[in-house]
Amino acid sequence: MARHKPKKKSKLLRIVLLVLLLLVVAVAGYGYSIYHNINKTAKNIHTPIDRTPEVARPANLSLANKEPFSVLMLGVDEREGDRGRSDTIIVMTVNPEKQSIDMLSIPRDTRVEIVGKGIEDKINHAYAFGGVEMSMNTVEKFLDIPIDYYIKMNMEGFQEIVDAVGGVNVNNDLDFSVSGTHFPEGQISLNGEEALKYSRMRYEDPRGDFGRQLRQRQVIQGVINKGANISAIWKYDDVLQALGKNVETNLSLDEMMDIQKNYKEARHNIEQYQIEGQGTMINNVWYYIVPQEERQRVQGLLKDHLNIS
Structure with a gap:
């Protein structure tokens, strides 16, 4: 009987190796499927923009060399036959050396020069006048x-993205109810519909639009945290579908991969800012006026984070 044991062990080893091989092939196939779908979605949402920057870099940006970069996030309520306005305007700067992200909200009623229009108006009108290009140029200046x-x-589709990552967690500092939903003070979990209501409320907040901006940044940070979690891999199809339907960006797939590779630790340290100013009526229109000193203060913070002298 002893002479047959090596054969049984050899047979068992071959079975184990075969099972391992099948698992490797299955995982590789799953990985290819993920990459294929990510590539497809990235191409679908990739919308390059040809513009002459108002503030040019001294040299071309290199994500591969881990240089700090900036992103303008625009939340737009688009309707059929109407481009809409960018009622959510957030500038994010990412610094891999400091392993941090700075997130600045710009109030939508901020009175600025609309670049390309030659007038001073509310900053959210830049998108209505000239789309993403005019918005980028105006914010840049x-x-x-x-x-x-x-x-x-x-x-409107943002709630699909929140649902796709499995909801978000936020620390709510104001007890309030809106549109039939109660949001208690403290740590709360939100689904997509709740997150949209939470991020839009401002009339019951004594801080007005500043409170709304804070909640918007909280929800976006929650999406970033959930999207980076390993559990999101199992929901990747839902996430990609939601992104494909509701997002446009000039980031290419290669640039996204460079960011994932070289900047991923920055998401653990997100600093949130807001611009101080005051509201006033000009020609019967309400504007948010940012003093020059405050504007320079915020510019200094962002330049320092981008390593710009």
Whole structure:
């Protein structure tokens, strides 16, 4: 009987190796499927933009060399036959050396020079007048920093993205109810519909639009945290479908991969800012006026984070 044991062990070894091989092939196939679908979605949402920057970089940006970069995030309520306005305007700067992200909200009623229009108006009108290009140029001149990339998001579809990552967690500092939903103070979990209501409320907040901006940044940070979690891999198809329907960006797949490779630790340290100013009526129109000193203060913070002297 002893002479047959090596054969049984050899047979068992071959079975184990065969099972391992099948698992490797299955995982590789799953990995290829993920890559194929990511590539397809990236091409679908990739919308390059040809513009002359208001603030040019001294040299071309290199994500492969881990240089700091900036992104303009626009939340747009688009309707059929109407381009809409960018009621959510957030500038993000990412610094891999400092392993941090700075997130600045710009109030939509901020009075600025609309670049390409030759007038002073509310900053969210830049998108209505000239789309992403005019928005980038206007924000660039207002903040005096280069805007490298943009991400435009359809706010009506934003709830699909939140649902796709399995909801978000936020720390709510104000007890309130809106549209039949109660949001208690403290750590709460939100699905897509709740996140949209949470991020849009401002009339019951004594801080007005500043409170709304804070909640918007919280939800976006929650999406970033959930999207980076390993559990999101199992929902990747839902995530890609939601992104494909609701997002446009000039980031290519290669650039996205460079960011994932070289900048992923920055998401653990997100600093949130807002611009101080005051509201006033000009020609019977309400504007948010940012003093020059405050504008320079914010510009200095962003330039420092982008390593711009």
